[in-house]
Amino acid sequence: MAGKHTRDDGTIRTLAELKSALQNAIELEHSTIPTYLCALYSIQDGTNQKAVETIRSIVVEEMLHMILACNILNAIGGEPAINKPGFVPTYPGHLPDSDNSFVINLAKFSRESVDVFLKIEKPATTSEPPKAKGYQTIGQFYQAVRIGLEYVNDNTPGGIFTKDKKQRAKQITAEHYYGSGGQIIPVYTIDDAREAIAEIVGQGEGIDDTIEDSDQQMFGQGIEYAHYFRFNELHEERLYKDTDTPKSGPTGDRIVVEWDAVYNMKPNPKMDDFKAYPELLEKVRDFNRTYTLLLDNIHNACNGQPDLLMKGVAMMYQLKYKAIALMNIPVPGTRYMAGPSFEFEK
Amino acid sequence: MANNRADLFLEISALLTGFNKAELQGTGMVATYYNTVANIPQDPNYSDQELAANEANVGFFFEEVNSILKENKKDESKLQQAIAGRLMPLSAYNGLAQSIITLWYTGSWGANVVNAQAYIQGLMWDTAEAHPPGAKQPGFGSWSFPPL
Amino acid sequence: MKTDHYDVVIAGSGIAGSLIAKTLTRAGKKVLLLEAGLQAGVALDSDGAYNNYMSYLDRFYNAAAKVPNSPYPILKDAPTSNVLDVVKLTPGGPPPPGYLVQMGPLPFASDAVRGPGGTMLHWLGTTLRMLPNDFKMKTVYNQAVDWPITADDLRPYYEMAELEIGVSGEVSEQTYPDTPAPKAYFGKDYVFPMHKIPQSYLDTEIAKGVQNMTVKLNKRQYKINCISTPQGRNSTPNAKYPYRDVIWNKAEKKLKLTGLLGEKYDYNPVPSIWDAYTGQRCEGNASCVPICPVQAKYNPLKTLKRSNFDHLTIITQAVASTINIDEKTKEVTGIVYKRYNNPDSPEYTTGVAAGKIYVLAANAIENAKILLASGAANSSDQVGRNLMDHMVMLTWGLTKEKIYPYRGPGSTTNIATFRDGPFRSEHAAWISPFDNWGWSWPVFSPGSDVSDGLAMGLFGKQLRDYLNERLTRQFLLHFECEQSPDPDNRVTIDHQYLDPLGNYKPIIHYYATDYMLKSMEAAKTVSDQIFAANGIEDHTVYNPVTDAGYVTYKGQGYTYRGAGHIVGTHRMGFNKHDSVVNHEQRTWDHPNLFLAGCGNMPTLGTSNPSLTMTALTFKAAEAILKQLEK
Ligand SMILES: Cc1cc2nc3c(=O)[nH]c(=O)nc-3n(C[C@H](O)[C@H](O)[C@H](O)COP(=O)(O)OP(=O)(O)OC[C@H]3O[C@@H](n4cnc5c(N)ncnc54)[C@H](O)[C@@H]3O)c2cc1C
Numbered sequence A: 001m002a003g004k005h006t007r008d009d010g011t012i013r014t015l016a017e018l019k020s021a022l023q024n025a026i027e028l029e030h031s032t033i034p035t036y037l038c039a040l041y042s043i044q045d046g047t048n049q050k051a052v053e054t055i056r057s058i059v060v061e062e063m064l065h066m067i068l069a070c071n072i073l074n075a076i077g078g079e080p081a082i083n084k085p086g087f088v089p090t091y092p093g094h095l096p097d098s099d100n101s102f103v104i105n106l107a108k109f110s111r112e113s114v115d116v117f118l119k120i121e122k123p124a125t126t127s128e129p130p131k132a133k134g135y136q137t138i139g140q141f142y143q144a145v146r147i148g149l150e151y152v153n154d155n156t157p158g159g160i161f162t163k164d165k166k167q168r169a170k171q172i173t174a175e176h177y178y179g180s181g182g183q184i185i186p187v188y189t190i191d192d193a194r195e196a197i198a199e200i201v202g203q204g205e206g207i208d209d210t211i212e213d214s215d216q217q218m219f220g221q222g223i224e225y226a227h228y229f230r231f232n233e234l235h236e237e238r239l240y241k242d243t244d245t246p247k248s249g250p251t252g253d254r255i256v257v258e259w260d261a262v263y264n265m266k267p268n269p270k271m272d273d274f275k276a277y278p279e280l281l282e283k284v285r286d287f288n289r290t291y292t293l294l295l296d297n298i299h300n301a302c303n304g305q306p307d308l309l310m311k312g313v314a315m316m317y318q319l320k321y322k323a324i325a326l327m328n329i330p331v332p333g334t335r336y337m338a339g340p341s342f343e344f345e346k
Numbered sequence B: 001m002a003n004n005r006a007d008l009f010l011e012i013s014a015l016l017t018g019f020n021k022a023e024l025q026g027t028g029m030v031a032t033y034y035n036t037v038a039n040i041p042q043d044p045n046y047s048d049q050e051l052a053a054n055e056a057n058v059g060f061f062f063e064e065v066n067s068i069l070k071e072n073k074k075d076e077s078k079l080q081q082a083i084a085g086r087l088m089p090l091s092a093y094n095g096l097a098q099s100i101i102t103l104w105y106t107g108s109w110g111a112n113v114v115n116a117q118a119y120i121q122g123l124m125w126d127t128a129e130a131h132p133p134g135a136k137q138p139g140f141g142s143w144s145f146p147p148l
Numbered sequence C: 001m002k003t004d005h006y007d008v009v010i011a012g013s014g015i016a017g018s019l020i021a022k023t024l025t026r027a028g029k030k031v032l033l034l035e036a037g038l039q040a041g042v043a044l045d046s047d048g049a050y051n052n053y054m055s056y057l058d059r060f061y062n063a064a065a066k067v068p069n070s071p072y073p074i075l076k077d078a079p080t081s082n083v084l085d086v087v088k089l090t091p092g093g094p095p096p097p098g099y100l101v102q103m104g105p106l107p108f109a110s111d112a113v114r115g116p117g118g119t120m121l122h123w124l125g126t127t128l129r130m131l132p133n134d135f136k137m138k139t140v141y142n143q144a145v146d147w148p149i150t151a152d153d154l155r156p157y158y159e160m161a162e163l164e165i166g167v168s169g170e171v172s173e174q175t176y177p178d179t180p181a182p183k184a185y186f187g188k189d190y191v192f193p194m195h196k197i198p199q200s201y202l203d204t205e206i207a208k209g210v211q212n213m214t215v216k217l218n219k220r221q222y223k224i225n226c227i228s229t230p231q232g233r234n235s236t237p238n239a240k241y242p243y244r245d246v247i248w249n250k251a252e253k254k255l256k257l258t259g260l261l262g263e264k265y266d267y268n269p270v271p272s273i274w275d276a277y278t279g280q281r282c283e284g285n286a287s288c289v290p291i292c293p294v295q296a297k298y299n300p301l302k303t304l305k306r307s308n309f310d311h312l313t314i315i316t317q318a319v320a321s322t323i324n325i326d327e328k329t330k331e332v333t334g335i336v337y338k339r340y341n342n343p344d345s346p347e348y349t350t351g352v353a354a355g356k357i358y359v360l361a362a363n364a365i366e367n368a369k370i371l372l373a374s375g376a377a378n379s380s381d382q383v384g385r386n387l388m389d390h391m392v393m394l395t396w397g398l399t400k401e402k403i404y405p406y407r408g409p410g411s412t413t414n415i416a417t418f419r420d421g422p423f424r425s426e427h428a429a430w431i432s433p434f435d436n437w438g439w440s441w442p443v444f445s446p447g448s449d450v451s452d453g454l455a456m457g458l459f460g461k462q463l464r465d466y467l468n469e470r471l472t473r474q475f476l477l478h479f480e481c482e483q484s485p486d487p488d489n490r491v492t493i494d495h496q497y498l499d500p501l502g503n504y505k506p507i508i509h510y511y512a513t514d515y516m517l518k519s520m521e522a523a524k525t526v527s528d529q530i531f532a533a534n535g536i537e538d539h540t541v542y543n544p545v546t547d548a549g550y551v552t553y554k555g556q557g558y559t560y561r562g563a564g565h566i567v568g569t570h571r572m573g574f575n576k577h578d579s580v581v582n583h584e585q586r587t588w589d590h591p592n593l594f595l596a597g598c599g600n601m602p603t604l605g606t607s608n609p610s611l612t613m614t615a616l617t618f619k620a621a622e623a624i625l626k627q628l629e630k
């Protein structure tokens, strides 16, 4: 699925390339969600409060980012494509269109998975050029998208932001989206688009050379650390203090991470793995059906029926309960528990 | 074939509740409920005599379950008849089969809720195509359309 | 021990107390709040609030009987009413155990929470306004009494209350009998802060057959009108809503609603007290009574949290017992309270809280009790009298199609048809909410259905199917009948009945007049017609042996239940002979003593009382500020 229209040098010069890059952005944001959700749902109820809060808050921000990317794509007359088999990544796999330098998995919460999360959320350094393809960090990717947006907008008579009423009505607004970290930003202009990208990058990577995310600056919310640093607290089993910097690492109180209070989920499960156990297979399939319905739902919501998101939220909750049920079912003959396989299943 | 009591418990629970084994395992309650039924750890409120009587009752119950399952391996309707006749009456094994059904459906054992999870995992909510009040929230507006 | 001198001393941190504390401290006044409940419950910092609230939730999960009070700690030193104590009374027998000393002949069937935040921790959240005729029952129907104020007088305060609580609803759908159209009654451009809570699937299925059907009652015909119910739980913000805050305008000596003033984003639903992302919408936990796990439903801690803490002192575990009065000036000079360390031990220390102005906001029954114990405010002999509640008659049945109850907030739709009409000169009016939670209230479903299935010998797949068919088709209808004030329905005290701290337990005398019984008869005929016309199989049973609230009228039995609406025990009126407080909620007898809460309401109407009471409490706060700045 990933964009056919990206240049090898990772720059964006045409509207088609831009749309393709934004479709990639949607896929990129989405690809991390199953990874984070598996870790989150593998944590046993009532344990690891800090880890649960960290992952939960980050995953809802990823969902927000995905919707923001849809808003930008809709704003320039694109059509987010979400309910296609190719939309769903295969795990283990790589971030779409990245430099493939690390592998992302569907796996339980563990030291190893937190290592991967740190790689996903690694802040961009200034030495790496913006790149929409073969990027090393997500920040690099979005820099390229922002520059591309500005470039194409400046070089298109009348700009690229749609004035069509029907197309504008496709924006997801605060009326449909709530409860996630950060603000949903409807995008109608280049400024809105810049703000949306700043929100995505700011929450993920933070503000240059600090550990904070951008929400406080942008929306007056309480200080929250950017994703990388929030995961790093789990990694280091120590909290950051407000005076800490990226260099200093966390120097605050120690926290207890209960690495063992976790369901031993089978890594990267597939429906195929459960063929011999029809009852179990049915439950995995049922999970995937709901997941696919959810993708349908988000697809339709982002293509002109924003009210549908209400039902999408209900589906997300169902996914959670179904995933947790799976993690409680032993896979016969192994030391593993079952788990959600996030496969496209109509 | 199930060969120890814990396996027998899962097997018979599925037949008594109408939920299959994967569904029951998915609640995460199998071990807790087995221990509840088998009175592990022993409830300090009972006398030694009561404990011994209970243990004997539970022992006989599982023996009966074992033979019912063995005898009726091939014939589903005979199996149902055997459960109805030999386990379901209140007079059989102090009504243990009915108590096990109540345990799975409501999360209560006698007059007590086993624990918070037991309440939350009560099968009656799933059966109602709803969710336990105060837990497993279904999301804003979900009640305005039929269950997903 | 005597406290510092405060501008205002308040007893009770329910909505009445918290709202006054917030309004006054934000106007720069120094306030002391006495609260009978535990210190932990008043934690408003993120961790403290979360941990305490999760302990409530855990207590709820583990409770065998999930009654309204089940999540909240039981305090021997600050005991409270509990619906588990409501039992059938034997004539002439001793009162059954429980905090309320029930002298009968019928039991008073409602409870309250004693703890920071008060009873609205477990309120349902329905926020209907009263109707114009509710304020003039004497004039229009020659029943009960008139209020000293009208619906129009109260309108600005209703608007403040709707902001404070955060009401979700659609003004345009609020069509009531004998009431001007919504645009006229609410004001041309008025909207609630948030759009309506989506009505349940059950509501829409039932309404298909019920909306506009004709029922006959006492030879008259009525067309049934089902409407969405406004409620204090978070929904989608209404972009047209203009207000953000209520502030004291020193120059005009008035409380005023202030606008959003060109801010970028709409009204923000008030989230949980522990984090900004929880509770922005009702998530459908379906446990509003007894506890909303995400605090999407309003509770008074949200109000308390917005106080100015530079000016607020809170003393918890402090049970107000009596008030001291200067015999000459009739001024109150202090509130005497008993402070306990351990709620299970009878040990306490006594304190006197002193200020310029005093407010009792400890709930209708407690307020009356404190006044009676102090011989205060009672020159009219109305203290403790006119105790009222909605007498709730339930009817239940099975629908033909699945309607999927047990989902969503307790009630999202009501039948408004019988809220007003000429019949009020004969029998009580009522409102009929549809209930979204199956038969849980009358028969403890779904647990009882499991027992029923077992009793039928069912197990396995058959049991599962039986329960599915039954639980997905349970419909429950309420008839909340407006109890009219009666001087003999009352709270009294007696040295014989004391709690562990030596405070009085309330003695309750309660019965149902023919005016009430007749309304139950009438409501049942309406229910029968609705059920029959819609193919709902009636399963209603009123059990003379086991139902605590079983009554008979013309040979037929009915059962009432409590609505939790404890009202009327220190009524407001026109003069010092007919009432305890004036329209500003100030006692006639003591110039610096205010009462806050539903006890002030002269009549009940067919709306749940808290919105109206909150409006009255804004009036009280305004009067207190005026008095302080004189
Ligand atoms: C099950 C149920 C459902 C309800 N649903 C609704 C509804 O949907 N809509 C509606 O409008 N109303 C509803 N109500 C009614 C509503 O809860 C009350 O009207 C409201 O809580 C009254 O507020 P209050 O502040 O006057 O008293 P409370 O909320 O009872 O608060 C009193 C406070 O005073 C404290 N206190 C008590 N005694 C003392 C003392 N001696 N000294 C110091 N402090 C003391 C208590 O601890 C408490 O904090 C419901 C009630 C119940 C029981």
Ligand code: SF4
Pocket: C233, C281, C282, C283, C284, C285, C286, C287, C288, C289, C291, C292, C293, C294, C295, C296, C297, C408, C409, C410
């Ligand atoms: S339905 Fe649930 S989330 Fe909504 S108010 Fe009630 S308890 Fe809270």
